[in-house]
Amino acid sequence: MKLRVLAVLMIFCTVLSGCMKIEQDTENLMRPPKLSVEQQQIYAALNAAAGTDINLKYPKQGDNRSAFVMYDVDADGQDEVIVFYSRKDEDNNVRINILDRQNGAWYSLCDLVESEPDVDNISFYNILSSERKSIVVSYNKVLRDQKRIVVYSFENKQLKAEFDTDYTNSLIMDFDGDGRDELFLLQNQIAGMTYSEAKLVDTTYYNGKLDVVATLTPLYETVVEYMNLTAEKNAVSNTVKNGEGSTLTETTAQPLADGIAYNIFVDGKTATGPYVTEIIGVGHNLLKNQLLKGEKVDYTKLTVRKEQLFTKDINNDGLLEIPMGVKIQGGDYTSQESVYSLIRWDNFIDMELCPTNYTLENEAYKFSFEYPGTWNENNITVRQNTSVKQNNEWIFYEYLKKEDEIGDELLRIKAYPINDNPYDVEGYTLINSNDSFTYYAKLPSFEVQEKNKLAISLEEFEKLFHY
Numbered sequence: 001m002k003l004r005v006l007a008v009l010m011i012f013c014t015v016l017s018g019c020m021k022i023e024q025d026t027e028n029l030m031r032p033p034k035l036s037v038e039q040q041q042i043y044a045a046l047n048a049a050a051g052t053d054i055n056l057k058y059p060k061q062g063d064n065r066s067a068f069v070m071y072d073v074d075a076d077g078q079d080e081v082i083v084f085y086s087r088k089d090e091d092n093n094v095r096i097n098i099l100d101r102q103n104g105a106w107y108s109l110c111d112l113v114e115s116e117p118d119v120d121n122i123s124f125y126n127i128l129s130s131e132r133k134s135i136v137v138s139y140n141k142v143l144r145d146q147k148r149i150v151v152y153s154f155e156n157k158q159l160k161a162e163f164d165t166d167y168t169n170s171l172i173m174d175f176d177g178d179g180r181d182e183l184f185l186l187q188n189q190i191a192g193m194t195y196s197e198a199k200l201v202d203t204t205y206y207n208g209k210l211d212v213v214a215t216l217t218p219l220y221e222t223v224v225e226y227m228n229l230t231a232e233k234n235a236v237s238n239t240v241k242n243g244e245g246s247t248l249t250e251t252t253a254q255p256l257a258d259g260i261a262y263n264i265f266v267d268g269k270t271a272t273g274p275y276v277t278e279i280i281g282v283g284h285n286l287l288k289n290q291l292l293k294g295e296k297v298d299y300t301k302l303t304v305r306k307e308q309l310f311t312k313d314i315n316n317d318g319l320l321e322i323p324m325g326v327k328i329q330g331g332d333y334t335s336q337e338s339v340y341s342l343i344r345w346d347n348f349i350d351m352e353l354c355p356t357n358y359t360l361e362n363e364a365y366k367f368s369f370e371y372p373g374t375w376n377e378n379n380i381t382v383r384q385n386t387s388v389k390q391n392n393e394w395i396f397y398e399y400l401k402k403e404d405e406i407g408d409e410l411l412r413i414k415a416y417p418i419n420d421n422p423y424d425v426e427g428y429t430l431i432n433s434n435d436s437f438t439y440y441a442k443l444p445s446f447e448v449q450e451k452n453k454l455a456i457s458l459e460e461f462e463k464l465f466h467y
């Protein structure tokens, strides 16, 4: 039965964090006279309001990285300018100033100081109203990788903080379909804090103000850095009859009975090294650990892997896949640990992790081999060829399960450092080279090709080999 994905409308919202480690010393570079004429006028208006002993601050991430962010904050049809800066006499704390233009002249409308050293990003979302956007600013804190998020409203020419909290990662979107965006916030585990925590921020029913409406804690206890967040509409499978009377399975987006419409896949790095994915369901005023079936989730059996691989749609079918490290049957475990490993990529359908693809990842020799559709963790074994001096060859066999018995040899992949002279490559096909290695492959004999359904052609191999 073939799995068909039917219009699962997905939103991939990827939030990168901690990847902008290089401090942008653009403040000095961008100061006058390099500003445009209009920016100079704005800068002069800022000087008139804040003095001249100031430094401009540039948002480090996101879509708005200029020191002068043009945005119609009061929705009157004309852009205002939002400027971040610091005063040298104030320990470099970030100030936010909004300037407007009247009769061609810029002037400062309001000014607010925040006790953080830098601006991470500024964005605009329908948080308080579906009609008007709120200003969302993320500030970097003094403590490395820690941030603070503030949602501002702008009324009567004044900025007002409507919500304010520390966090490390965010995903902002309309999770409950009411036309307004909610904030999904994560705080990783930092020294001195007991647990990491997820929060959902929305307007409350009792006073309409922004507040934390749901929390989830503890999350996986040793995650020290959340690296990738992706959201997908909850996927369910339905068996349908097609025209010829046979059945097939379709996957569609459908909220759960508890109102959870989205699942957020949270990829994190643990304190001891491996990576893990947690799945958090988001509904109206609700956060839920979707992998929790009993009292505790054994993530080592579900989503732990040593490779820095993140949740993504690897086969372009509209559904996200979560990477999971699995044991190679009858394999050579010592070298698996250090050199190569098998990754199973799972969809999350009907609240279950469902295997879709497998990739053999070889970090040391920089290649990835995607298993053909007929291969899986149970019918294939991989062994490093110990008879070659350089330990640079991997052999794939059919795995027969009983007593670790192996069947037909199905594939050999060999890698040589780019400057080495390849030897023992008779009967192999040169596949390609990258900056580090030259790769060779050997496909099975004609006889095996004929009788074994697991055998693949060179043409198929080349489509599945990534380097």
Ligand SMILES: [Ca+2]
Binding pocket: 071, 072, 073, 074, 075, 076, 077, 078, 079, 080
């Ligand atoms: Ca305006």
Ligand SMILES: [Ca+2]
Binding pocket: 173, 174, 175, 176, 177, 178, 179, 180, 181, 182
């Ligand atoms: Ca909403």
Ligand SMILES: [Ca+2]
Binding pocket: 312, 313, 314, 315, 316, 317, 318, 319, 320, 321
């Ligand atoms: Ca997919």
